[in-house]
Amino acid sequence: xxxxxxxxxxxxxxxxxxxxxxxxxxxxxxxxxxxxxxxxxxxxxxxxxxxxxxxxxxxxxxxxxxxxxxxxxxxxxxxxxxxxxxxxxxxxxxxxxxxxxxx
Amino acid sequence: xxxxxxxxxxxxxxxxxxxxxxxxxxxxxxxxxxxxxxxxxxxxxxxxxxxxxxxxxxxxxxxxxxxxxxxxxxxxxxxxxxxxxxxxxxxxxxxxxxxxxxxxxxxxxxxxxxxxxxxxxxxxxxxxxxxxxxxxxxxxxxxxxxxxxxxxxxxxxxxxxxxxxxxxxxxxxxxxxxxxxxxxxxxxxxxxxxxxxxxxxxxxxxxxxxxxxxxxxxxxxxxxxxxxxxxxxxxxxxxxxxxxxxxxxxxxxxxxxxxxxxxxxxxxxxxxxxxxxxxxxxxxxxxxxxxxxxxxxxxxxxxxxxxxxxxxxxxxxxxxxxxxxxxxxxxxxxxxxxxxxxxxxxxxxxxxxxxxxxxxxxxxxxxxxxxxxxxxxxxxxxxxxxxxxxxxxxxxxxxxxxxxxxxxxxxxxxxxxxxxxxxxxxxxxxxxxxxxxxxxxxxxxxxxxxxxxxxxxxxxxxxxxxxxxxxxxxxxxxxxxxxxxxxxxxxxxxxxxxxxxxxxxxxxxxxxxxxxxxxxxxxxxxxxxxxxxxxxxxxx
Numbered sequence: 001x002x003x004x005x006x007x008x009x010x011x012x013x014x015x016x017x018x019x020x021x022x023x024x025x026x027x028x029x030x031x032x033x034x035x036x037x038x039x040x041x042x043x044x045x046x047x048x049x050x051x052x053x054x055x056x057x058x059x060x061x062x063x064x065x066x067x068x069x070x071x072x073x074x075x076x077x078x079x080x081x082x083x084x085x086x087x088x089x090x091x092x093x094x095x096x097x098x099x100x101x102x103x
Numbered sequence: 104x105x106x107x108x109x110x111x112x113x114x115x116x117x118x119x120x121x122x123x124x125x126x127x128x129x130x131x132x133x134x135x136x137x138x139x140x141x142x143x144x145x146x147x148x149x150x151x152x153x154x155x156x157x158x159x160x161x162x163x164x165x166x167x168x169x170x171x172x173x174x175x176x177x178x179x180x181x182x183x184x185x186x187x188x189x190x191x192x193x194x195x196x197x198x199x200x201x202x203x204x205x206x207x208x209x210x211x212x213x214x215x216x217x218x219x220x221x222x223x224x225x226x227x228x229x230x231x232x233x234x235x236x237x238x239x240x241x242x243x244x245x246x247x248x249x250x251x252x253x254x255x256x257x258x259x260x261x262x263x264x265x266x267x268x269x270x271x272x273x274x275x276x277x278x279x280x281x282x283x284x285x286x287x288x289x290x291x292x293x294x295x296x297x298x299x300x301x302x303x304x305x306x307x308x309x310x311x312x313x314x315x316x317x318x319x320x321x322x323x324x325x326x327x328x329x330x331x332x333x334x335x336x337x338x339x340x341x342x343x344x345x346x347x348x349x350x351x352x353x354x355x356x357x358x359x360x361x362x363x364x365x366x367x368x369x370x371x372x373x374x375x376x377x378x379x380x381x382x383x384x385x386x387x388x389x390x391x392x393x394x395x396x397x398x399x400x401x402x403x404x405x406x407x408x409x410x411x412x413x414x415x416x417x418x419x420x421x422x423x424x425x426x427x428x429x430x431x432x433x434x435x436x437x438x439x440x441x442x443x444x445x446x447x448x449x450x451x452x453x454x455x456x457x458x459x460x461x462x463x464x465x466x467x468x469x470x471x472x473x474x475x476x477x478x479x480x481x482x483x484x485x486x487x488x489x490x491x492x493x494x495x496x497x498x499x500x501x502x503x504x505x506x507x508x509x510x511x512x513x514x515x516x517x518x519x520x521x522x523x524x525x526x527x528x529x530x531x532x533x534x535x536x537x538x539x540x541x542x543x544x545x546x547x548x549x550x551x552x553x554x555x556x557x558x559x560x561x562x563x564x565x566x567x568x569x570x571x572x573x574x575x576x577x578x579x580x581x582x583x584x585x586x587x588x589x590x591x592x593x594x595x596x597x598x599x600x601x602x603x604x605x606x607x608x609x610x611x612x613x614x615x616x617x618x619x620x621x622x623x624x625x626x627x628x629x630x631x632x633x634x635x636x637x638x639x640x641x642x643x
Contacts, residue, residue: 088317095405096353102417
């Protein structure tokens with residue numbers, strides 16, 4: 001059974017959908033590569049390490065949320081809730097940087 | 104507003120299960136009983152903190168200035184703040200009246216997660232117990248003030264770690280309540296109870312719950328970091344180890360300023376229930392009030408750094424936070440205008456709950472306007488850390504949340520307990536409460552403008568008169584509080600039986616018996632009208 005077919009049929013009968021092992025392995029490989037990239041960037045100084053953290057870590061977090069934590073297979077309400085939370089956090093970061101960046 | 108029940112099970116106050124007495128209460132998952140568990144425990148802590156405040160005022164007048172040591176004074180204002188903020192005003196109206204009335208107001212039999220609801224009370228009691236243990240163990244009660252500012256809180260030998268852990272547990276209680284309320288409102292509204300048919304108290308609880316869920320984890324993490332810093336010296340806040348003490352202030356106020364709205368939004372919601380009932384007309388601007396609750400919750404979460412204007416914040420941040428602070432005054436003012444407009448041309452029935460609701464509006468306006476003054480940098484730098492801030496804070500928290508709590512208690516007391524109190528005695532208690540309150544806290548505003556710093560054990564002779572007035576005011580205020588609660592306790596045991604709808608209210612709680620039966624409704628009601636649908640002939 002294909003992954004998409006599994007997802008739709010699983011939701012129809014109320015059970016929980018799962019991605020295939022292939023997807024898990026691909027996501028895991030992506031996480032390993034991104035971690036390697038992060039380590040590599042940290043060798044080019046503190047500024048590079050901070051930018052690496054700010055740019056790469058959210059992508060890694062998104063992959064974990066989306067596949068490992070099944071956000072991909074949830075309804076729109078839960079996705080909106082996660083987006084509201086992330087949006088709130090980003091606003092907090094921006095306001096914090098209005099202090100730190102101009103101190 | 105709804106279909107009515109005919110035969111109902113016994114009152115929630117009657118033990119019908121296998122457990123009886125105290126055990127039945129401590130293991131009950133009935134939202135009404137949990138509301139009363141909160142009420143009893145919160146009022147106990149409230150009076151403890153009132154007692155501490157009274158002692159703090161006493162030592163500011165000459166005959167009693169040697170009553171306690173300066174170190175004890177530091178501990179007293181810390182413990183007074185921690186108890187009042189974390190054990191009374193933050194749980195405040197949601198924990199008591201939210202738990203008791205939210206399911207009834209939306210036509211449900213209970214909250215979405217009744218066991219989680221009971222767990223949140225146990226978290227609350229566990230947190231309170233830890234805070235109290237912190238007062239009497241180790242090297243004494245914390246002396247940092249309720250804000251636990253670093254680096255002092257990292258190095259003081261007093262019992263900061265334990266008190267902070269207590270606040271951490273209390274945060275869990277708050278979050279669990281928030282999750283429960285949001286789920287209840289989304290999932291358990293009665294048929295026909297659309298979003299814009301909900302009583303506005305529910306809207307206030309809903310917006311508060313979002314702030315509880317989004318902001319409280321930040322405090323929890325921050326407090327854990329303080330403990331880790333104290334125990335392991337991780338160096339995230341300590342400047343001697345490369346840490347940033349301003350980061351602590353940011354993280355603390357990211358929670359603690361929205362916490363002010365956690366405290367005041369449900370109070371505003373309760374006032375919005377009371378006014379239409381006693382004006383005999385629908386609330387003016389229903390949607391504006393509902394949206395303003397959400398706007399206060401949203402914008403109010405973005406103004407935290409106005410507590411830090413003198414801490415060395417960047418000028419860019421100061422401008423941004425000053426502007427945002429001004430903006431948050433707009434939805435607050437919308438509510439005040441709508442309350443006054445609700446009363447305009449109403450058929451006013453001047454009952455005790457309305458008296459305290461009007462007192463709330465008056466005192467909250469003073470608190471709000473002094474808050475706008477503090478939001479302006481030019482004023483803030485002059486009165487920062489003076490009695491002006493203490494006066495402002497008490498006008499908002501006590502004059503606002505406290506008075507609304509009293510108004511809500513008077514409004515719903517007959518429904519909660521099935522007993523009616525002496526209205527004359529309540530009117531009599533209002534005078535010392537109002538006079539004492541203003542003598543105490545308005546004098547603090549004046550003292551602050553004169554330059555009296557907060558948290559000082561001794562003061563200069565030129566502040567003597569102000570301190571004398573404030574201290575006498577505190578005695579009058581406490582007298583009023585004793586009269587107020589004495590009247591209610593008397594009513595509990597000797598009060599006349601209350602009618603099901605003594606005020607002529609039109610929301611769902613007034614359609615069921617006083618006190619409410621177990622599971623509230625025999626059949627879930629079907630809602631066919633707006634929230635404040637008064638019969639045409641009664642509309643003023």
